[in-house]
Amino acid sequence: MSGPHHVVVIGGGFAGLEAVHRLAGADVRVTIVDRRNHHLFQPLLYQVATASLATSEIAWPIRHLFRRRDDVTTLLAEVTGIDTVRREVALSTGEILHYDTLVVATGATHAYFGHDDWEPYAPGLKTLEDATTVRRRILLAFEQAEAETDAGRRAALLTFVVIGAGPTGVELAGTIAELARATMPQDFRRIDTRETRVVLIEAGPRILPSFDEELAAYAHKELERIGVEIRTGAPVTACGPEGVMIGEKRLPAATMIWAAGVRASPAGAWLDAPMDRAGRVEVAADLTVPGRPEIFVLGDTAMVKDQDGKPVPGIAPAAKQQGRHVAATIKRRLAGDKAPRPFAYSHAGSLATVGKRVAIIDFGRVKLKGWLAWWLWGLAHIYFLIGVRNRLSVALSWLWIHARDQRSARLITQRDVKQPGGGS
Template sequence: MPDKVRIVIVGAGFGGMAAAKALRRSPAQVTLVDRTNHHLFQPLLYQVATAALSPADIATANRVLLRGNPNIHVQMAEVLGVDVAAREVLLDDERRLSYDYLVLATGAAYSFFGNEAWRPYSLVLKSLDDALTIRARLLAAFERAEQSGDPAEVRRLLTFAIVGGGPTGVELAGTIAELARTTLARDFTCIDPRKTRVVLCEAGPRLLAAFDPSLSAYAAEALATLGVEVRTGKAVQAIDATGLMLGDERINTGTVLWCAGTEARPVARWLAAAAAPNGAVKVAADCSVPGHPEIFAIGDVASFDHGGGRPLPGLAPVAKQQGAFVGRLLAARIARRREPEAFRYRDYGTMAVIGRSRAVAVLGGLRLKGFLAWLAWSLVHLMLLVDFRSRLLVYVNWSWAWFTYGRGARLLTGRMQREGKPNGDLKS
């Protein structure tokens, strides 16, 4: 065994980065592996997708965030599996990383609930690449509509269907509606962007099911004032190259955004471990995998029961708190100090922004809506950004958008023009 304890952290999201930072003063040799070279602030990813922010505003290189910590090594590689018996992580370049302790923070991907045939015709939002693809599709739709002389095709191009009425779906719907009705309203001569149709589809009885019903009702009303068509109680039956079937209604569209559900990355399969219905690994009170005290799963890839059979939600604060907890636990274990007790999640609130000056928030026992909720949302998200540079850039962009209704990230490059083809052209 080497002189230093080897800790491998897979994933540089909120959980993985929090674990790495908690271990920066530990004598262990820590290796952080991620398939990208950056840490992404996912709660603002929808703003990149809707041209409000640029990628660099919400992402910072992993090496920059962990600079000055000689015990932490950063590697960009994709993990393909884990050899539990050999205690090795398998990488896509055929290398293997040995570990004494393993922290899995691989996150989640969108699930189509077994309808994989819908995937080629839908856009998801989990990465910067996803956000840039959506941004290209949105902006290109208006450009193509401007050039089209077919009224039916113009209507199809300027119809955007969003599947899933959770926070991401609500945020995208409100922001796309505002983009069309304010920012782009006077930029075209042959089309009227204010006639853009945004349809938000939710199979359940109401939007934002995790919030109080009164806040869900407010969100629906706020979206309606922006011109968003909210459809609840109807499930998507089919998605194809030219639109979707919502119940027995056909919606012709060139853009379908899928925000309906997630599934954990295949960690449970790697470990042959017990999993929740969404594929998340069931973990013990200290976030370790039962039967493998040297392996920990945190964030979206973990199913942590905090009482009553209710797993913790897949939120950034959960991942950050679990990552920090596991990092402290390992640091104490290596130093032979008393280890922290079982993980306890501190719920500081849940928020969702609807549009300019409108949001809903639950902060402890306090329920907010409207401008106060939006102000709280803005302040919290600014403070949660990982560095001062990101906070400054986002603040400047938000201030500019507030006073001018402008958006500074509306460029279409050659690559983005290709990715901006509507659904019917995806395979061309």
Template sequence: MLTKTDDDLPYDYLVLATGADYSFFGNDEWAQHAPVLKSLEDALTIREKLLSNFEQAERSKDIAQIQGLLTFIVVGAGPTGVEMAGAIAEFAKTALTRDFKSIDTKHLRILLVEAGSTALSAFPEELSSYAVRALRALGVEVHLGRPVKAITDSGILLGNTWIASSSVIWCAGTQARPAATWIGADAARNKAIIVNADCSVPGQPDIFAIGDVASYQTGFNHPLPGIAPVAKQQGVYVAGVILARIRGKTSIPPFKYRNWGTMAVIGRSHAVADFGKIRLKGFIGWLAWSLVHLMLLVDFRSRTSVYLNWSWAWFTRGRSARLLTGVQRKKPQPTRAVYDSLTDSKN
């Protein structure tokens, strides 16, 4: 149960929406070698790492070092991993062509590795197979059914094969943040709180859990997916439950998730979309993905601005400024000649 401290805040109702974090399946030491993508800061860090690798490869004369710098490995072939691999492929091709003249593109390798037998396992087989074909057309090596056994700062052990790489990105399993232990609640395998039909915690009716931190299985053969639409719908539902209780209503229908579909974008102009009976892929799927994300923006002005920027970038393959801002560099030391000249000027 919750313990009392001097900083405790009293509550009538408590809604836990603490989200999830990546799981390294018991290999937490891998985290220092394989960054994850959960925030804007993570995305900027990964982008900077890619550009830094290109810069180093441009200056290097060591073939083995260049190959390690230009080998990018994405672990996990869910929507995040597929989108990441496609984005790196598009980004790398454009950057190497326009900005770097000494790099031989034959050294570039982009790998998407997955322990399971399929990519995008939550999608129908038709869309999953298309995603793999689209990635391979972009030059991505897709390795399915091959678990990662080790990750270091110099590469990964994929099955029994060692692959040298200085850029490994983790997009595999997730687990809920430890809210279940905070309140002494039962948890599922992914540490998510097992909740009732009204999203309340069993035995603690004034505490609710929603989104990634909740394991909602009532009326479903498997827990609801850890995606934003689930969390948003549960948030609206729980707000209604609390309001109903305040008004004295005791009979409240259980939560029902309305699945509006699932999407994944694969590089430029390729995507898959599963809307149940309607399934889209290729350029049509990408248009659907773009439209949905555009409509989720707040107002007309934002949508118009983003639409114009997207259109310009798509037709011109435009890019934003590529600046390295987070890399800590040592202050250059003056050469002996410079040192002598400085000393002479002072004397």
């Protein structure tokens, strides 16, 4: 095809959008394909699920982000297949896109380790729809408990189980505990929300396995201080409408949230590329598919290794670095430099918040915990948000929660067709 070099980017997450941003000014035309019309700031998704933030504060229309870029076309569609020989991408709309360079950054979804039948009872947290579903179930549990006369059933309604104690699970458990103990007690008359049980379950020996052991121990202690029950070395063996099984023990609970694992999108199958057990494409050192230098795979879709041969973590800074690397590679190729250059990952640190005034940060040699870490955690997340309005809005929401223990996004906007645990 004639015209500028055509770059097709599948996925409007951190990696894909960073690549598009960095291609500004290059002699290319770019087409972004995503099945949703918005870019989502996933690190704060749990705050939508726990009624701290509104959906519009952590998501932005992709078209709006590139409204001043005439070289960028945005298509709302799903990819149905990729022909790597013809260099074509087939879309659900029936359109076929020809590409000169393909960037695949389609992210990941929940992994239930062979128990996909658990998903209706323990939804994960990857999309805005997931977040509003979880928020609805959390808030409905309190409403149903207020009307419940059976003590056993009321106790189950006031029991919240978070499965998986990585950063998302820890942040969810801590925020639910504070929601129940600090925000909601004055709103109800028949129940005392401070009697809520929040149970964090981890199959491994400790929470936050990717963090320094001392910081993880501090987070463990702080979670228990705000009322979270932590069960480590305890894999979930069953999950259903009445609660979970932890080993051989049953825990009645009406609300369960899955934060235990992820699996990559089907991009590896589209590309007929080598994949790891999680479905991630095993890319070459320069982030290309082996044998296909015109195809890059980024973010949670790819198994990327750092300079020491260790897997690069699936976090936003890593995805953005990969996007920058790909854009720089495309620009060099257009200038005639075809030599592959390996991706070099620079770890900026790991962060997790335990409560509204407590966080942990692992910068490697420097480790922080407590209120100072919490402020730095907040500043880092605000920095990565898009647009002044969103930064101000999130900052004001957090300051209000910090000062008054009030969360303004406690709206039940839609009810499940069948609420797990007996609702309808």
